[in-house]
Amino acid sequence: MSAAAVLERDLEAEHLADRAARLLARAGSVIEARDEAYAVRFARGRRPMLVIDEAAFRKLSPRLLPRGDGGWRLAPRASSPPPGRPGFVEGEKTVIQPDGRATTHRANLGEAPLDWLFRRRHITAAERNAGEKLSADAHASGIIGRLTMRWDPTPRSGGGSRLEPMERAYAARQRLGRAMEAVGSEAMPILTLICLTGTSLQGTEVALGMRPRTGKAALKAALQRLAAHYGMA
Numbered sequence: 001m002s003a004a005a006v007l008e009r010d011l012e013a014e015h016l017a018d019r020a021a022r023l024l025a026r027a028g029s030v031i032e033a034r035d036e037a038y039a040v041r042f043a044r045g046r047r048p049m050l051v052i053d054e055a056a057f058r059k060l061s062p063r064l065l066p067r068g069d070g071g072w073r074l075a076p077r078a079s080s081p082p083p084g085r086p087g088f089v090e091g092e093k094t095v096i097q098p099d100g101r102a103t104t105h106r107a108n109l110g111e112a113p114l115d116w117l118f119r120r121r122h123i124t125a126a127e128r129n130a131g132e133k134l135s136a137d138a139h140a141s142g143i144i145g146r147l148t149m150r151w152d153p154t155p156r157s158g159g160g161s162r163l164e165p166m167e168r169a170y171a172a173r174q175r176l177g178r179a180m181e182a183v184g185s186e187a188m189p190i191l192t193l194i195c196l197t198g199t200s201l202q203g204t205e206v207a208l209g210m211r212p213r214t215g216k217a218a219l220k221a222a223l224q225r226l227a228a229h230y231g232m233a
Helices: 002-024 054-063 114-117 126-140 160-183 190-198 202-208 215-230
Strands: 030-036 039-040 048-052 064-066 073-074 090-096 102-108
Touching: 002 030, 002 039, 002 048, 002 054, 002 073, 002 190, 002 215, 039 054, 048 054, 048 215, 054 064, 054 202, 114 126, 114 190, 126 160, 126 190, 126 215, 160 190, 160 215, 190 202, 190 215
Parallel strands: none
Antiparallel strands: 030 039, 030 073, 039 048, 064 073, 090 102
16 A cells, blocks of 8 residues: 555544544543444434544544443543643635635644744754645645545546646645655654644644653654655755
8 A cells, every 4th residue: 555545544534533523522422332343422322423443443542531331432621722732723724626626624723733843943944844845745635635535647538627636636646655655654643643634742642642742753753754855854
């Protein structure tokens, strides 16, 4: 499986985890193991509202608390952002898809994690720029805007006007795949969360099961490899 395909699957798991979290925010909702998957229900015994796989559940699990009678519920949100977290302003951004249509997706409208880290001199300008280039290619490829889309570089019959946008998306996806292969599979999760989904450094440490305050060094090493790949180092 290519690096771009692995990244797309990881982002799709993030997307499903976010959907599950929004459903679990409803009073009485619960998520339970169901065969080899996990079902989100409005109440125990009710029909599932959503079924997610193991990959999505792993993304969701840091936000869950076990229930005494089985299953899990959504943990209550903290009243204020944890220390060291970049400002998070939940909202929507519009992304132009390769076929020219505009779609919206949830996004952090506050200070981006890379900007937050750069402003505090935790990363260099080259490292920040490398992360931003990776993010730009991910958006241009359509992976973030619409996770389930598949790209075909050849025009379909009657779709001549779509050729140029589709070619741009295909080229961006190829660049994205080469970048991820250059940094290695071990660096992909932290780059995906911070550069592509705008997750804070602390939130990334929790999501990846890292010890507190170890994410900065791991991110910096990944960004250095990325900057070297782009010729920015």
